[in-house]
Amino acid sequence: MTAVNAVRRLQPEVPDATVAELCAELFALLPRADQREKGAQYLYGLLTADGRKTVRNIAAHVGGGSAEQSLHHFVSASTWDWMPVRAALCRYLERVLRPRAFVARPLVIPKAGRHSVGVARRFVPSLGQVVNSQEALGIWAVHEEGSAPVHWRLMCHEERRSAGTVLGRLRTGVENPTVTDAECVAATAMEVREWGLGTPRPVVVDLPDCDPRALVRLFAAERMPLLAAVSGATRVTIADRGRLPGDTDREVSAQQLLKMIRAMRRPVSWRDPEHGVARTSLVATVQVTLAPSSERVLLIGEWSDPHGWPQRYWISNLTAGPAGALLRLTKLALRAETDFNRISVPVGLVDFEGRSFNGWHRHITLASAAHAVRALTAAPGISEPAHDDSGLRTA
Template identity: 45%
Template sequence: MSVVALSLDQAQSPTMQEPSYASPCQVSLPEMCSLLFASLPRSDQRRKGMEYIRGLLEVRGRKSIRNIAALVGGQATEQSLHHFISDSSWEWGPVRRALARYVVSVAPPQAWVVRPMVIPKAGRHSVGVERRFFPEHGQMLNAQQAVGVWAVAEELSVPVNWRLQLSPSWFAEDRRRRASIPDDASAETLGECALQAFLEAAAWRLPSRPVVMDARATDVASTVPRLLDRGMPMMLRVDDSLRLSVTDPALKGFDATPRPVRQIMSASRGLQRPVVWPDDSVGAVRRSGLVTAVRVALPGPRGRRTGTGPCDLLLLGVGSTDRRRPGEVWLTDLTSVPPAFLMRLRGMVRRVDQDLARGAEQVGIRDFAGRSYRGWHRHVTLASAAHALAALGDTDDGVLGYAS
């Protein structure tokens, strides 16, 4: 077992028992589809699901229903595929759960990375679309925003769950009806959407692995205990305005008064140490940087483990050119693993971004042109399955293998 896998196993909660999965195996497209679509009640639905995934893998250019139908059957097929994606009754949740369990069996994950995805749109009618400012792009965009939960292994990452962020404007009666938004959906902030996307996947009893996510848009005080309750270790990027209590004996002059992270980091420059770690996203490259590690706790009752005392957390400042303030700040409950391992976890976000760009986008993860909530969810579910097939390198029929 690798050092990384060993560290992950040591970090697991003793109360979280992993389910049993099938032995690793290489399956063909039909065999994998039989696993994914076992929950679909009708054979024609299972056949259309396989045709759609085949189209996502083989069609050149935009993966529209029209282009997929042209590949697999023509105009009549276009109508039936449109119904299968937008108007049919099959549930995407069981398909995603089957995909997640398959991925775990053949490429055991080292972490679950929760990552937003922006989907630019020309019009305003696609479900969830808004015109808003996206800091990561530095501009206003007319776009949908979704959150993916990715299983990240040593050499690949695969999305296993998706959640579409919906603002309050989408719950006006006319917009909700036109987009077929279900009654149990509700408006969410990006942070709420990210947390719920992961909690949905965690309910499938997947292995306990660190959850890596940007939590600057979340209520960290409520996010941390909810992850701990699921038995999931965590590595959360936080905002430097977050208030925490210092518990580290190496940092003198601090009492239990909650203080902003920026103040804690400013007082901790003497604890800064050089760290070297492997960057899995670019092969055998090793990176180095200055990392500050300070023991902290969330203030108040939310910062306690089931009433037994403060939850021991580690605040990590990752160096920048400005030695007075770190470029990034992360919060984790993995207090006993080396900083190099924590930096490797941090780098898994880059792996997901690369696999999204060079893999998931090639199978059309952003290409759904319909307007309905259900259609969007079914499309990204099948695109995730197509990405998994390609990333796992099943090249028997020549349609897979772009992931190299």
């Protein structure tokens, strides 16, 4: 009897076919039989253990106290490399989920103590205060009906140093760059691209505090399609001067420019993944440059209230993209956020407590696989989107 079947007998509620298929693809890459067995056990434990997904709770569901030490060693002190496992997970989702884009989004994990790997005191904009926490960057494969994380970077000294080695391929001309958030996003997206996924997917960057000029420059250098959330205060200069009367040479805020072109707004329909209902927004787009760059990008504004200011602001190097297609791509960030709250937290994505840098990466890799199982089970009938967005191309 295989390790997968032995554990499966204990938890009949686990979606057997999906888990067995995924285990076969992911853990075939592990070099030793005992590692493949522990990988299957850990994944099943993440899917079935009650409460926080600690090693003790996982072991209680898959092998009792005798399994605790071996599972702890498998995650925190073993030798297996998590990167090929992530690449295999991404290729599996490429085939089964058929993602429309990759979404880059932050993950902040508050911590009571200071001994877990990567913990520091940092200001968290979503909370409006300084908290003791871990901070990570996640890359998610996202379809309108479901999503799953495929790659992670823990924002600490070790990760920023490793990002810098990857950034050597970005041709910045800087021998030892200080790695910024924008460079971490670009480096992590590049690693995903190198996993041999075929057609390049747009990268939706939902980090409004990230420097938009740096993102545009880095993604343009690698010809990677980009949509990035920005603030209304972002300074822009209109590139399509013939579209507006009067003085359009001056630099203005994105908010001011979108107010000037509000008459060009058009309704766009999209589906709210959190509530499962159809919604309509007003959208306007205009080509701009971000000083001091001369690179043209498309500024996208979205209104939920026709009489108010834009609700969201985005820029994209998909300058010829239809407004409706681009807005629906931005909504994939909302799909990832919804699935994080609904799936990632229950399967233990944020539950690793150890001090091991490698252990954090192995745990979050296996938790990402557990998330994929639940996401695919919740949306088994993945289909092509109702709107044809296939014409999107980088400039």
